[in-house]
Amino acid sequence: MPNRKAAQPISLAVVKTACSNCNLHELCLPLGLSHEEVEKLDEVVSARRRLKRGEHLYRAGEEFNSIYAIRSGFFKTDVLLEDGREQVTGFQMTGELLGLDGISTEQHSCNAVALEDSEVCTIPFSNLEGLSREIKTLQHHFHKVMSREIVRDHGVMMLLGTMRAEERLAAFLLNLSQRFTARGYSPAEFYLRMTREEIGSYLGLKLETVSRAFSRFQEEGLIAVQQKHIRILNITGLKQLMSHHPRN
Amino acid sequence: MPNRKAAQPISLAVVKTACSNCNLHELCLPLGLSHEEVEKLDEVVSARRRLKRGEHLYRAGEEFNSIYAIRSGFFKTDVLLEDGREQVTGFQMTGELLGLDGISTEQHSCNAVALEDSEVCTIPFSNLEGLSREIKTLQHHFHKVMSREIVRDHGVMMLLGTMRAEERLAAFLLNLSQRFTARGYSPAEFYLRMTREEIGSYLGLKLETVSRAFSRFQEEGLIAVQQKHIRILNITGLKQLMSHHPRN
DNA sequence: AAGCCCCTTTGATCCAAGTCAATGTGTACC
DNA sequence: GGTACACATTGACTTGGATCAAAGGGGCTT
Numbered sequence: 001m002p003n004r005k006a007a008q009p010i011s012l013a014v015v016k017t018a019c020s021n022c023n024l025h026e027l028c029l030p031l032g033l034s035h036e037e038v039e040k041l042d043e044v045v046s047a048r049r050r051l052k053r054g055e056h057l058y059r060a061g062e063e064f065n066s067i068y069a070i071r072s073g074f075f076k077t078d079v080l081l082e083d084g085r086e087q088v089t090g091f092q093m094t095g096e097l098l099g100l101d102g103i104s105t106e107q108h109s110c111n112a113v114a115l116e117d118s119e120v121c122t123i124p125f126s127n128l129e130g131l132s133r134e135i136k137t138l139q140h141h142f143h144k145v146m147s148r149e150i151v152r153d154h155g156v157m158m159l160l161g162t163m164r165a166e167e168r169l170a171a172f173l174l175n176l177s178q179r180f181t182a183r184g185y186s187p188a189e190f191y192l193r194m195t196r197e198e199i200g201s202y203l204g205l206k207l208e209t210v211s212r213a214f215s216r217f218q219e220e221g222l223i224a225v226q227q228k229h230i231r232i233l234n235i236t237g238l239k240q241l242m243s244h245h246p247r248n
Numbered sequence: 249m250p251n252r253k254a255a256q257p258i259s260l261a262v263v264k265t266a267c268s269n270c271n272l273h274e275l276c277l278p279l280g281l282s283h284e285e286v287e288k289l290d291e292v293v294s295a296r297r298r299l300k301r302g303e304h305l306y307r308a309g310e311e312f313n314s315i316y317a318i319r320s321g322f323f324k325t326d327v328l329l330e331d332g333r334e335q336v337t338g339f340q341m342t343g344e345l346l347g348l349d350g351i352s353t354e355q356h357s358c359n360a361v362a363l364e365d366s367e368v369c370t371i372p373f374s375n376l377e378g379l380s381r382e383i384k385t386l387q388h389h390f391h392k393v394m395s396r397e398i399v400r401d402h403g404v405m406m407l408l409g410t411m412r413a414e415e416r417l418a419a420f421l422l423n424l425s426q427r428f429t430a431r432g433y434s435p436a437e438f439y440l441r442m443t444r445e446e447i448g449s450y451l452g453l454k455l456e457t458v459s460r461a462f463s464r465f466q467e468e469g470l471i472a473v474q475q476k477h478i479r480i481l482n483i484t485g486l487k488q489l490m491s492h493h494p495r496n
Numbered sequence: 497a498a499g500c501c502c503c504t505t506t507g508a509t510c511c512a513a514g515t516c517a518a519t520g521t522g523t524a525c526c
Numbered sequence: 527g528g529t530a531c532a533c534a535t536t537g538a539c540t541t542g543g544a545t546c547a548a549a550g551g552g553g554c555t556t
Contacts, residue, residue, distance in 0.1 A: 087405055104396040104398070105396075158327055162452070165513065211534060228533095507547085519534100526530100
């Protein structure tokens with residue numbers, strides 16, 4: 001149990017975020033940096049922050065100062081229209097960056113919400129810019145990360161623009177599977193951190209449609225669903241489904 | 249008439265791209281740079297390239313080396329799925345950058361096609377990174393441009409995920425209008441450079457639906473359409489249309 | 497000036513997904 | 527340990543946009 005013992009002073013070394021001893025090197029900003037360079041990055045990463053499930057990391061309209069690296073946990077980002085319509089723009093997991101949208105106007109343009117208890121590293125953006133003027137590798141890696149975000153968004157546009165409901169859900173499951181795999185988890189079995197409604201919002205579908213598609217996949221033996229617990233039984237079947245579109 | 253006189257040698261000064269005497273300062277990378285800094289940028293921008301209508305600036309899969317600033321003309325970018333489905337991911341006009349998607353994998357991830365005769369400045373990316381390690385303002389501005397692209401994409405996701413056909417088209421027209429205005433053109437009257445099919449692909453609609461929506465807008469007195477020539481007659485009407493969604 | 501091709505418009509019909517409604521299920525809180 | 531509440535499933539019906547089909551421009555080329 002993570003119950004903090006009363007009044008016990010905690011050593012700075014433990015509290016201090018340290019890229020150098022973080023096991024996310026391969027997923028996060030330090031990718032490809034030398035030991036020395038990672039230590040410089042350490043100085044820039046100012047603090048960790050813990051969030052409970054449901055808590056906002058930032059909200060649309062707030063001033064932008066920092067980007068965040070997810071140390072552990074799971075987030076969604078969403079945009080709200082004045083009339084209350086909501087679009088989930090992404091789900092982020094360990095090692096991924098949050099807040100890149102805020103650079104453009106120096107205000108966050110979406111909301112970031114923890115979907116489970118999570119922990120992030122706060123990276124003041126002007127410090128990061130400073131350091132990436134010094135460290136070429138860091139600069140280039142950061143540019144790649146931003147660019148990857150753009151490519152990812154194009155993928156979602158493709159999905160929303162051209163795919164039918166079951167294709168969208170299959171693509172979604174395969175994407176999650178692949179990201180879990182990259183983090184050392186099972187490619188075939190995982191818990192969804194988000195509701196059917198959030199999946200639907202992300203995929204441009206109503207929650208009932210998401211639910212029906214899950215049921216259909218189960219009937220066809222592609223997956224086993226029990227609430228948020230998913231097991232992928234036939235990954236090639238799911239992949240085929242995506243090229244099996246009618247005509248067009 | 250821009251008919252080039254035969255065999256007349258052209259002075260280097262004319263051919264050479266020069267940010268310093270380009271009238272796109274306010275829209276393009278040099279935004280906010282000092283005179284000296286712009287001259288440094290000049291050295292980095294290696295060449296102009298002219299494209300005829302229909303010509304590809306780059307194709308998905310090609311090696312990425314440079315980004316491109318549009319000096320004049322109009323482009324679309326699109327992504328193709330193996331099965332032939334196409335998604336237009338954006339339309340780009342004067343002053344906007346093309347190719348940011350390629351940074352991530354060092355390969356272009358989409359196609360960029362000129363929709364009218366156009367001219368671009370080629371900016372070798374490693375040179376740009378080099379210079380932006382020297383010039384803080386340039387670095388920051390470049391980051392803002394990339395971030396703006398992400399925010400823009402989120403807007404498109406919102407559009408594709410939550411809006412009905414007529415809302416999408418209204419949003420599209422208003423967006424074009426606003427961008428033309430920023431370039432000193434009429435906010436109310438313009439020629440579309442793309443076909444109904446390309447608009448449809450961008451908006452996740454079939455070309456017939458786009459056509460019908462145009463006709464409906466015309467019946468309602470919101471716009472006057474004649475083929476590719478658009479006049480916006482009631483801009484507030486168009487804006488209202490977007491908040492007038494049914495329920496949800 | 498004719499003829500062709502591409503783009504666009506319009507009509508009739510169909511279907512995938514949305515809507516509305518009721519019932520089931522798991523979990524957190526007294 | 528019961529009860530409340532949020533989330534999920536399933537069914538019946540509706541509908542917005544897709545599909546199929548045909549006809550009407552515009553602007554090329556020859």
